[in-house]
Amino acid sequence: MKFSCVTQELLTATQLVSRAIGNDQTLPILQNILLVVEGKRCTLSATNLELSIITSFEVVVENEGGITIPAKAILNFLQYCSDPQVVLETSEGTQLKLHSKHAKAVISGEATNGFPAIPTIQRTTTITLVMKEFLHALNLVTFACAKTTTRPVISGVYTYTSKGKLLLVGTDSYRLSEAKISFEGQGEVGCIIPSRFLEEVRAIAAPKKTTADEKAVLEMSMSNQQVEVRIGSTILTSRLIDGKFPDYLQVLPKEKITTLSVGTHDLLSTLKRMHYFAKEVNNNITFQAGKQFLHLHTKQTQLGKDEADLDIELTGEENKIALSSSYLIDFLSRIDSEKILIELSDKLHPAVFRLKGEDGFLHLVMPLRMAEE
Secondary structure: OEEEEEHHHHHHHHHHHHOOOOOOOOOHHHHEEEEEEEOOEEEEEEEOOOEEEEEEEEOEEEEOEEEEEEHHHHHHHHHOOOOOEEEEEEEOOOEEEEEOOOOEEEEEOEOHHHOOOOOOOOOOEEEEEEHHHHHHHHHHHHHHOOOOOOOHHHHEEEEEEEOOEEEEEEEOOOEEEEEEEOOEEEOOOEEEEEHHHHHHHHHHHHHHOOOOOOOOEEEEEEOOOEEEEEEOOEEEEEEOOOOOOOOHHHOOOOOOOEEEEEEHHHHHHHHHHHHHHHHHHOOEEEEEEOOOEEEEEEOOOOOOOOEEEEEEEEEEOOEEEEEEHHHHHHHHOOOOOOEEEEEEOOOOOOEEEEEOOEEEEEEEEOOOOOOOO
8 A cells, every 4th residue: 555645634534533532442453543545535444333433535546555553653643744745655564654755654553354344324314414503403402411321312312303303302301402403305213313423423513614605514324223424525423322212392391481581691691600609509599580680599608699680571470490500501601692581380390491583492401499598
C-alpha cells in the first residue's frame, strides 16, 4: 500500500473515527484504526463493538492495500506535522511509514484480518432528515436520558413515527423531553437508539451544518438490531437497545389549570443564582404563579435563602409547585427561545414546558415535595 494525501484531511478523518474507540483493554486491536486504500479513496474505520464509525476521502494512490494502526500513534504524528502533504506506505506487511517534507516516522501496526468486521446493516427502513431540525431535536432530547445503564431502555432515545412525524423521546424517570420533526421516506420506525450514539451523531454533524446550507440532510436506516446514520461520506453504526420503552403518554398531564409565559433568560439567571441555596435542600425551589408575577423562593438553609419575582403573562388560575433547580438549569441552558411557556395542573403533577412558537417540543419535570412554609 502506498498513497499520498493532504495532511489535514487525514488528520480530520482520523480524529473523527477515533471517537468510536473505547477504553476496553481486553481486545487491544480495538485501540486501532483500520486504514484501507482502494480506487481513489482512503477509508478509515474504528469500532468499540457497540459504536462504529467509517469515513473516507480522496487520495492519490500508487498501490492499494490496508493495515490497522494504533490511533494514538498516527494522531500524534499528524497533529504535530506542519507539512501540507504526507505519504503513507506499508513495509514488511505490518509497518506503516509516514513521511512528509520535514518529518518521517514508522508505526508498528497489524494485519487487517485481525480487525473485527463491522457488519453491514440489513435495512428495513430508511428515512431522510433535515440536518438542522434533527440536530436541534437531539440537543433538546438526549440530555434527558438516564446516564446509567441500570435500566437500559431509558438510557436511549425512543424513536418512532406517528401521524407523518418522527418523534424522539428521552427520559430518566424524573424529566422527559419529546421532539417532533418532519422526515422523508417510507416505512414505520419504532426503536430505542442509544443516547451516546446520537450525541456522537450530533458532534460529527454539527460542523457540517452551515447557514449557507439550511437544507443539508442526513440519512438514517434501521434494521431489527442496528441503526445507521450517513452524513456525507461518514457512516455511524450502533446496536439498538432491546426492550420496551415506558408508556410515557400516561405521565403527560390530562389538563392544564395554569399557563404562564416568562422570559427564558430571566428565569435561567434567577435559577442559577438561587441554586446556591437550593442545592442544600435537594435543589428544591418553590414556584408560585400569581396574576402578574412568578414568585420563586428557596427554603431556609444554613447558607441562607433566596427569593425573586419575575414578570409573567398568566392564563388560568394562580398555582404553586416545587421543582428541581438543577433539572431546570440543565434544560433552559439548551434553548434559545426568548419566552418559555409553563403549564401547571397542581403541585402533585408534573410541570410541562413548551417553547413559544414551536409546537413540536415539550419538556416535562416531575414535582418535588413542597417545602414547608
